[in-house]
Amino acid sequence: MKEKELRRSLAVLPIGTVMKLTNLSARQIRYYEEQDLITPERNAGNRRMFSLNDVDRLLEIKDYLADGINMAGIKELYALQQQRAEQKQADLAKPLTDRDVRRILQDEFLNLGRLQSDKGPNYPAH
């Protein structure tokens, strides 16, 4: 699935194509960029070049706008989404620190203790 993501993020489309694909005006597309909702690349001649991901996002933006959400709201949505993605990435990167390991082990011992002693008559099932 890595190759596909690469393809989808390749900046190969000029604004004219994106206009047709999204039914947005050049003005709208540039404005959304100004609002940091998308960040198309630039080629050597300063022309904006868009990826399929950009097109997807523009279509999303259209939907959000149709739902009455304004630019600021959409930007906020993407910021949150971005944060969550980063967190997930970080979690994957270093799955367990030493502290995590110690904490987890300690928890297990605590549970062990609880299971073998201290079982009163109303000890919760399982």
Add this chain to the structure above:
Amino acid sequence: MKEKELRRSLAVLPIGTVMKLTNLSARQIRYYEEQDLITPERNAGNRRMFSLNDVDRLLEIKDYLADGINMAGIKELYALQQQRAEQKQADLAKPLTDRDVRRILQDEFLNLGRLQSDKGPNYPAH
């Protein structure tokens, strides 16, 4: 798989993008079109617009040329390939005519007859 094919045949790329993607010069790309090896679409302003399939084909053409096949040869290859695709399509469209059915049945009967009589000592195995 129909949606994917649609995407791959969408003419969305300008020649500049295709040049980068294929490492071919504009001259080469236009010449290959002149030789009917590709047929990019044109937008309202007469600019060539290419699909991902076009890019694939251009890369193929590059390979063929590197292998020493000339334009005419490549054109022939594609013509044959095209013919086979059409035939396959036709076969799928009307899988069996009445005549086919009768012929196939007759073949089976013939084979039956051969199996049950006429088996000499050297009858081929299977």
Add this chain to the structure above:
DNA sequence: AAAAACGTGTGATATTTTCTAACATGATTG
């Protein structure tokens, strides 16, 4: 060998596309 055909590079010129920047505008919103 001379001539012709191939595949490509290059240059000139015209047209189209895209860029930025500015001003305009109807619809909210404070």
Add this chain to the structure above:
DNA sequence: CAATCATGTTAGAAAATATCACACGTTTTT
């Protein structure tokens, strides 16, 4: 009502692309 939002429109400049013609080194034909 004044300000902000989201978009349209226009102007002028730069970039990308189109066609056409000529050049040129390599095969292929005659």
